[in-house]
Amino acid sequence: MPLTGEATAVLVDILFYVFATLLVAGALGVITARNPVYSALFLVFAFINSAGIWLLAEAEFLAIVLVLVYVGAVMVLFLFVVMMLDINLTELRRGFTRFAWLGWLTALALIAEIMTVVWTRGLAGVDLSRGFVPEPAGFSNTRALGQVLYTRYAYPFELAAVLLVVAIVAAIALTLRHRPGLKSQDISRQVAVRAEDRVRLVKMAAEKRS
């Protein structure tokens, strides 16, 4: 007994509002949590909820990649750093009221941007009052994305890849330093070591205790 089209649409609507509410709550948690570890976890929570919204929009590739890259890798490293650092909370909070106007300005700019996009889309004839338009059965999001990424946007894609490689090399080069007198292991020497180098077998005649 599959659900009818209308029931599915209602269900999608309900799920959208659930995910959206949780997403906003998570985002508020990021900036209000006292403990930075909690902030990072709230961010993870927000990522997972936005992945849920993307799943509702049938963008399963983006949703899973969001979880894979941001939740699975980036936030793990974030947590890693936040847990290791001994963060002084009072020091961190001192600037909160002083820089509040900057935060408000950024938020306003973001809202303006989103509204402009919605407005221009509305002008272009996209009906924004409806929910997500379902894709035809058998449509593969991943395949569609790959097709434009490797044909139409091949150069920007490769450019982004080169930029990332440059960033990796730069990050390694910046943190690479040779301190004198550092005792580091030479793995190939360790592997190549033989018993003769470490142990000296001595043969001697038995002696009588005097």
Added chain:
Amino acid sequence: MHTQITHLLALWGTLPSIIRTTVWILIITIVVILCVAFLTLWERKVIGWMQLRRGPNRVRIFGLLPGFGQPFADVVKLLTKEVVIPTRANKFLFRLAPMLALVPALAAWAVIPLSPELVVAKANAGLLYLLALSSMGVYGIILAGWAANSKYAFLGAMRSAAQMVAYEIAMGFALVGVLMASGSMSLGTIIAHQQGGLLSWNWFWLFPLFVVYFISGVAETNRAPFDVAEGESEIVAGFHVEYSGIAFALFFLAEYANMILISALTAVFFFGGWQAPFAGYPFLGATLLGAPSFFWLGLKVFVFLFLFLWFRATFPRYRYDQIMRLGWKALIPVTLVWIGAEMLMAAMHVGPWAKSWFH
């Protein structure tokens, strides 16, 4: 009797899909947990035999099968023990962490095709889903280590996080090779594409990737010889040092469920999943030996699980810097080279690329 069964099956077909899916999820979860229970027994038995001991042989089921009651005795013991929460621990995260460790290990089974007919969710991006879930398992470990407010636990969590991030890359690249060979991210298609006997499975053409994937799988599950996150000789028990009772049991369950999962995934990606190794031998026909079925997947999973146990009984633990070296400097370059080799194979139409739907 027979009519009753057909009647029941007909009734099953009329149930709403959400109920049928829920029942399947429950069945698979319970079976996985039972498998974990007997895997712990099998591990202790196998390692016992390898070390010329007997292993657990006291607790019986109804006076039969010496040793087989051991997992249940362990469960009862762990359930009745107190869950001690350290005074300065972060109580919420301390309780949440074991659940976060277990959930991805169970949720991954949703996309694994158990037999030619049976899979809970036929996801298009099943492979990506698995990668995403396996990368989320690390949260349970990191949070457990941090929330316990113990130095040993924290050290274990840090080691585990670095190790899992490093080996996930090698694992992902190995799966890119599988993806190239089958042209699909759906596990069902990946298995279907390996159709044929033993030599048409992916392991034959992607052998280096298979080795890299399985080694990374052992490292991802924090099993010996990559178990520095627990390292009982250095940091007592690592991330779960402060856990007791059923909270500890959940970590244990997660580790073993992950072992079964990695074994199943290795079977699916490189050994044809439910495909029969003797397929295509005409005299076997559609018998158990020649036909694809759940039996073959189960057998393959069992073999890989045995490898896990064998490794544990054989290899000494890696040093932390050696683990990092192996992951970054050995496994990742191997996968990159083999992806290049695959491009050559694809250009020359050999192996999996010789099949008709690639041209």
